[in-house]
Amino acid sequence: MHIAVIGAGVLGVTSAWYLSRAGHTVTVIDRADGVADETSFANGGLLHASHAEPWNAPGVVWQLLRWLGREDSPLLLRPAQIPRLARWGVNFLRFSSPRHFDRATRTNARLAVYSLAAIRELRQQTGIRYADRQAGIIKIFRDQQSLDKALHASRLMDEMGVRYSALDGRRAVALEPSLGDIAHELTGAIFYPDDESGDAHLFTRELGRLCGEAGVEFRLRTTVRQLLRNGDSLTGLDTDNGVIRADCYVLAAGSYSAPLGRQAGLYLPIYPVKGYSLTAPAQGWRNQPQIPLIDDANKVVLAVLDDRIRMAGTAEFAGFDTSLRQHRADGVLRQVVKTFPSLEEHLDRNALTPWCGLRPITTDGVPILGPSPLRNLYLNCGPGHLGWTFACGLGKVLAATISDEAPDIPAAELRLDRFG
Ligand SMILES: Cc1cc2nc3c(=O)[nH]c(=O)nc-3n(C[C@H](O)[C@H](O)[C@H](O)COP(=O)(O)OP(=O)(O)OC[C@H]3O[C@@H](n4cnc5c(N)ncnc54)[C@H](O)[C@@H]3O)c2cc1C
Secondary structure, three states: OEEEEEOOOHHHHHHHHHHHHOOOEEEEEOOOOOOOOOOOOOOOOEEOHHHOOOOOOOOHHHHHHHHOOOOOOOEEEOHHHHHHHHHHHHHHHHOOOHHHHHHHHHHHHHHHHHHHHHHHHHHHHHOOOOOOEOOOEEEEEOOHHHHHHHHHHHHHHHHOOOOOEEEOHHHHHHHOHHHHHHHHHOOEEEEEOOOEEOOHHHHHHHHHHHHHHOOOEEEOOOOEEEEEEEOOEEEEEEEEOEEEOOOEEEEOOHHHHHHHHHHOOOOOOEEEEEEEEEEEEOOOOOOOOOOOEEEOOOOEEEEEEOOEEEEEEEEEEOOOOOOOOHHHHHHHHHHHHHHOHHHHHHOOHHHOEEEEEEEEEEOOOOOEEEEOOOOOEEEEEOEHHHHHHHHHHHHHHHHHHHOOOOOOOOOHHHOHHHHO
16 A cells, blocks of 8 residues: 655654564655754654653643743743643543543553653664663652652553552762752652663654665655545645645644644644753763653753763644744753753853754643545644654554554554544
């Protein structure tokens, strides 16, 4: 079967890889000059099954209100966006009940564990490298309430195979000595030994090359203007390089999946939540951490990607505005320096590369994968803050679904029709 994949981010390229391995002829279409040029470009680099809980945890509404319009907050809701959030926003809050949160956490954790196994298998099969590191991930906490919440989520994730160990401050420093400067501030930490890290852009580029060798066609610098619909199926894609036709289509266009879907009469409950990252050279930072770190209360992460440090975080509800606001990027650095004061002396601020991207977040915090109401259109979108983590698992399940095979994990809970 000839399948056209819209989007060459990490989800589009992993889809193409597994579809091609399943024997399909695949064309990938993207408006950018290269693969992974948008949200998959400079993310936090964490393959974190440990972070599987959705963002709309119980109580998120109070967090949003507390930080409403505050430019220096890790979670920023711009008041002008409130009317635009409309249907999405109401459902985002509706799904923040404890029952929904627990269910979504389990679903995501199962998918994340499966995805990590898939990327390990891919490394073995292809030898692909992407500044990958298999050192686990450590989450740190400075107050008991945040630690208790994270332990609750960890217990749910553990049911799905995400192993963890709770540490007091002393044991956290013994495991990761670079935390020594803030030992007195730590209420505790949680270590997740099976998590990993790596550069999503490098991975997608390398996998794109392997896809090319396997016969996948890439049509870059090609913008899909419209999904052409006739009755209950798609007949083609109207692009600025002519109409592209295939037997079957996969929508993997990140946050833009929602407006593209809307043109074909589909409502995809995805909203773009902006985040920032900073990349800096790692050489010479003597006290650099060996284990990637998540500081959840301050919404920042740090990973060392070979010779680079990647710091990422913040969440901003600002619609499709992709402009880079330096003070938001500076906010990420400020938070990271609170944990690693020695970074301040090491950093050459002129060598910092800031970046921002739009996380495609669904109302229930679970990605959308599988069939759509249109007979020959499949969806692989809405992975939120977990797109890099989920990519291989989603690609594998998608290929099984399209090939009429039983996926290795339950897929019904990922389908669009779960929203009714
Ligand atoms: C600051 C930040 C930190 C993050 N950290 C992590 C992390 O540590 N771990 C993790 O698992 N996830 C992380 N994420 C999330 C992760 O990066 C995303 O979920 C993931 O990159 C989404 O991939 P995607 O392929 O769905 O979208 P994208 O990478 O955005 O790809 C979509 C593609 O579709 C193309 N496209 C869109 N519209 C059209 C059109 N009309 N025509 C043609 N092409 C089109 C775009 O050019 C783009 O290449 C982070 C995100 C951010 C912003």
